[in-house]
Amino acid sequence: MLPHWGCGVRRWLIVLLTLGNLRFILEHEQLEDEELATHWVLNQLADGQVAHQFRELLTEFGAHFTELSLELDMYAQAPFHVVVEDHGVDEVHSEQLGEDQWTKNQNVNAVYGSKNRYALAINVARNFMLDIARKSGARWLLPWDQTCFLTREAWTQIKRDLDAAAPDQKYFVSFMDRLTEENDVIFSRDFKANPWEEPQIIFRNDSVERFDEQLRYGQRDKAALLVRLRVPGVWDGWGWSTWEQRRTSANMSEDVTGPESVPKTGYVLRLYSGLDLLDKLEERVVRNVFAYHSDKLLIYDEALIQKCKNEAATERGKQAIAALLNDANRALQVTNPWTVRLMTVG
Structure with missing residues (x-):
């Protein structure tokens, strides 16, 4: 799944890096399994030129894809939220006493909640992928995020576990290893995956759970479902707001048999984003080009x-x-x- 990004030079660098990662997947993710099909979803790419680049690349490799369009009228109609759900008060204009920066940022994010939810539509896209997979007649559905890469070793383990799944096992999770260096490292003989980050979720075609479309991008959009499926992880210790708790821990899934009933299988690699290089590049620009100093x-x-x-x-x-x-x-x-x-x- 490929989303859209912000503005400026940084955005174009991220676009180029993401295009490079997509090409890497199309060239090197050779799982040689006729029972596996891949379908890409272009999620509301706001820039027509960027969308064209992704369509061209996918077409070059004969990849199947669907594009979700961004409607400006719909975005314009999405309201601002001055009153934060949890408190029921106008957090924008009320005097903020003793609030830490994280809380202030959360309040600002809440103001733009509906607009961000429409523009990014992360869980709408994930549910759209579930619908596509079900209509295809697939037994197992993998609505995974952008730049997720499967090695043949990982897929072999995943397929073995899915084929052996018990009748009551409708969900699996594959934990991620986020690469911190160039993607070619995976071809090294010394490379060993270390999957520990937030996992991707696998659904059986008769599962009933979906991603919560009321959660905006960055608002524990996937972790919320992990909580509801009773998948243990660091998200259990996060500070969930009252409104979020009503949608997660107070609304546990009835489609799983009990705590820790969702098994782990295989792993997935998240290709190198290059964001740390961008941060270093921007620092060099402000210092060397604009002669920035902290006292100026x-x-x-x-x-x-x-x-x-x-x-x-x-x-x-x-x-x-x-x-x-x-x-x-x-x-x-x-x-x-x-x-x-x-x-x-x-």
Whole structure:
């Protein structure tokens, strides 16, 4: 499954890295199993040029794919949420006393919840993959995330376990090993997978559980289902909000027989993202190109700021200040600010 990304140079670098990872999978994931079929889902790629690049690459290798489109009208209609579900109060405008940065960030994320949920639609795409697999008549469904790579060794183990599954075993999990260096490392004789990160989930075609589409990307979107399936992991110790608990630990799946009844099988590799290299590259840019230093402003011209300060008492400076104040007052008088939703009742 391939999602869309943010803006700027960093986004284009991520696009190139992801295209490279997709090509790596198409070239090297040779499992030689006629009973296994792969179908790709392009998840709401907002940039037409980027979407074209992915379609071309998949077509080059004869890969089957479906594209979920991003509708701007739907995104525009998605509301902002000023009131956070757990507290029932306006967290945007209320005075925040004693809140740590994590809580503040969560509140901001909640404001954009519906818009992020539509734009990223991570669990909508996962459920769409489940539907595609079921319609194909497949016995087992693997709605896995982008850049997941299966070695022949891992797939052999997974298939063996699925073929031997007991009648009450409708779900399996394959833990991930996230590569921290270039993908070619997997061809090394010394390479040994260390799968311990959040697993991918395998569904039998008669399973009833689905991914919760009310959880936005980054809001424990997959971990929530792991909790409901009673798969033990670090997510058990996370700080789940009251609203999240109602959708997870207070709503455990009845499609599993009990605690730890979902077995592990094989493993999956998450190809190298290159994000750490991007971070280092950006640091080099701000230091070497923009001569950034911690005691200097990066965006604003300090000389220009000082000049404005020196001219504050002059007629020109007073006019500039008056114009700024006028703009600020006009902004406060906007008829329909985004924080207010006008509704007609009756």
